Amino acid sequence: MSLQIISIILGSLTLASALMVVLSKHPVRSVIYLVVTFFFITSMYIMMNAQFLAIVNMIVYAGAIMVLFLFVLMLLNLNKEVEPMTTRGAQLAAFIAGGSLFLVLITALKDTLILGQSYRDNDSQIGLVKELGNLLFSKYIVAFELTSILFIAAMVGAILLAKREKQIIE
Amino acid sequence: MQAASSIGTSLDFYLFVSFALFTIGAIGAMTRKNMIVLLMCIELMLNAVNLMLVTFSTYYNNGDAQIFVFFTMVVAAAEATVGLSIIIMAYRNLKSIDIDMYNQLKN
Numbered sequence: 001m002s003l004q005i006i007s008i009i010l011g012s013l014t015l016a017s018a019l020m021v022v023l024s025k026h027p028v029r030s031v032i033y034l035v036v037t038f039f040f041i042t043s044m045y046i047m048m049n050a051q052f053l054a055i056v057n058m059i060v061y062a063g064a065i066m067v068l069f070l071f072v073l074m075l076l077n078l079n080k081e082v083e084p085m086t087t088r089g090a091q092l093a094a095f096i097a098g099g100s101l102f103l104v105l106i107t108a109l110k111d112t113l114i115l116g117q118s119y120r121d122n123d124s125q126i127g128l129v130k131e132l133g134n135l136l137f138s139k140y141i142v143a144f145e146l147t148s149i150l151f152i153a154a155m156v157g158a159i160l161l162a163k164r165e166k167q168i169i170e
Numbered sequence: 171m172q173a174a175s176s177i178g179t180s181l182d183f184y185l186f187v188s189f190a191l192f193t194i195g196a197i198g199a200m201t202r203k204n205m206i207v208l209l210m211c212i213e214l215m216l217n218a219v220n221l222m223l224v225t226f227s228t229y230y231n232n233g234d235a236q237i238f239v240f241f242t243m244v245v246a247a248a249e250a251t252v253g254l255s256i257i258i259m260a261y262r263n264l265k266s267i268d269i270d271m272y273n274q275l276k277n
Contacts, residue, residue, distance in 0.1 A: 011184075018194045065213070076261050126227065
């Protein structure tokens with residue numbers, strides 16, 4: 001019973017902080033709320049016993065990526081006056097479109113097999129580091145090695161793009 | 171099978187949260203014009219999909235989906251890096267991160 005209450009509180013807090021990401025006017029506040037959202041998503045991974053992904057989510061997302069966002073935001077020297085906003089009509093259209101999308105997704109959920117199934121039923125041990133490590137370094141070893149190439153390409157690309165050039169446009 | 175009374179611990183609750191997160195991310199991507207906030211909304215949608223994959227992985231007791239989530243995180247990190255450096259370069263050229271300023275391809 002208490003587990004249910006914890007789950008519901010965590011879920012609603014996740015959604016509330018995600019809403020604040022979209023609704024807050026200041027971009028720095030958006031980043032902070034996004035970090036909070038990732039913390040709650042990490043807690044949901046822990047609730048589902050996906051320990052490895054919880055740690056990775058905490059380190060990679062809440063740690064590395066969000067710090068990168070914050071750095072870039074500080075670098076660009078923005079303030080509230082230049083924050084661009086959409087018109088009311090566009091916002092209304094976006095909310096209607098998003099609501100329709102949500103309705104379709106919920107309707108699809110209604111017919112799924114797992115409705116009412118508890119994650120405690122089979123007591124999943126698959127999310128532990130040992131199990132996933134065995135899988136990652138046997139079945140998915142090629143993909144794992146290829147990600148290193150992807151990271152090198154991303155790093156070179158980022159350095160090349162962000163380097164200060166002698167005015168390419170003119 | 172448990173009864174539907176266990177709404178908090180059931181897996182469809184997590185699916186519901188994941189759908190709602192995806193919707194919030196999509197609405198944010200449509201309503202905001204700041205390029206960095208757009209990128210953040212895309213991250214939000216990626217996380218919603220990750221949450222759904224973990225939910226199904228827990229249900230089917232199959233680790234493949236969690237490996238897939240791991241690779242999604244890797245690609246998201248690379249994507250955020252390159253995207254942010256593109257934003258920095260674009261800001262240097264036009265001194266703005268309003269997405270509507272970057273419509274030169276239209277003309």
